[in-house]
Amino acid sequence: MNNLIYLFILILALLGYIIFIIFPLSRGAPYVPTSQKTIMSLIEILNGYGVASFKKAVDLGSGDGRIIIALSAIGLSCDGIEQNKLLFKLSKRKLKNLKLLNISNVFNTNFLKYNLSDYDLVTLFQIPYIMPKLKNKLLKELKPNSLICSYSFKIPGLNEVQEHNGWYVYRT
Secondary structure (H helix, E strand, O other): OHHHHHHHHHHHHHHHHHHHHHHHHHHOOOOOOOOHHHHHHHHHHHHHHOHHHOOOEEEEOOOOOHHHHHHHHOOOOEEEEOOOHHHHHHHHHHHHHOOOOOOOEEEOOOHHHOOOOOOOEEEEOOOHHHHHHHHHHHHHHOOOOOEEEEEOOOOOOOOEEEEEOOEEEEEO
């Protein structure tokens, strides 16, 4: 009987690993909540460029909406792109509860298929293998002089203008 319980727990753990780690990695970065310290570092960067100079921001792979909410709190119109349905619903609920849906939103889609031409500020925390595709998309769709802030991972082929506490900053 103990062996059956052990086998059942092992199968559940393996299933959880596949669902929450392997499957998300095949579609982009897995969900990792952004710390408050990381968000504050982003806001420091944006303050250096003048927050009011940005018309509209987008967070690619927005998770539970922490960055969308933080950018909305400093007066930016900000959208999130999140393909995980549970995280999308959680973000949407947070925005609704905080009464931010009038200036910000979240969309349940793959950011590689989403048009970015309306945005002049892009934030992201992705994994290295997606960066070449993402770089081409950013250069093709963003307006000149748009700001791109990538946490933890550089975007090969883009000229970095700043690095601050793990954020790599680029201009198109």
